[in-house]
Amino acid sequence: MANRARGDVELQAGGRVFRLRLTLGALAEIEDGLALDDLSQIEERLKKLRAADLAIVTAALIRGGGHEMNPAEALRLPVELPELVRAVTAAFGGNGEGAEAAPQPVPFPGQAGSSSASA
Numbered sequence: 001m002a003n004r005a006r007g008d009v010e011l012q013a014g015g016r017v018f019r020l021r022l023t024l025g026a027l028a029e030i031e032d033g034l035a036l037d038d039l040s041q042i043e044e045r046l047k048k049l050r051a052a053d054l055a056i057v058t059a060a061l062i063r064g065g066g067h068e069m070n071p072a073e074a075l076r077l078p079v080e081l082p083e084l085v086r087a088v089t090a091a092f093g094g095n096g097e098g099a100e101a102a103p104q105p106v107p108f109p110g111q112a113g114s115s116s117a118s119a
Contacts, residue, residue, distance in 0.1 A: 008065060011087040013079035019065030020091040026064035030057055033071070051075065058084065061091045 009020045027039060033056035034045055045053065055071035062069040077084070 007091065007093070009061075009087050009090040011062075011077075011079065011084065013077040013084075018062050018067050018069075020058075020061035020087055021064040021066075022061060022091050022093075023064035026060040029060035029063070033057075033060065054084070054088070057088055061088060 007022055011018045011020055027042075030036075030042065031039060034042070034053060036042060036045060046057070052071070052075075055074040058074040058077070059069045059071045062074065
């Protein structure tokens with residue numbers, strides 16, 4: 001079961017439930033797998049998402065959730081594309097809803113600088 005407090009998102013594919021979690025390790029894998037110089041480039045890269053990129057991101061998030069998966073296996077997941085995009089978007093902190101539901105990455109759940117110390 002997904003732990004919403006930790007940012008977990010469930011993805012049902014082929015009769016299995018996978019937990020997606022955006023961990024520091026998943027971010028590092030995404031950054032490396034997409035050949036990015038730093039995390040600030042994730043948002044721009046995901047705006048022009050290719051199937052191979054989606055597989056890299058999905059596999060990293062699924063591994064972050066505790067399941068073994070590589071990008072080639074992610075490409076073979078029996079799941080509808082809109083559902084996969086919804087889950088990936090939600091794992092990045094988006095709501096994953098709407099017709100234009102494309103990943104709008106937020107590196108970490110919550111907002112930077114949203115502590116209670118701000119007036």
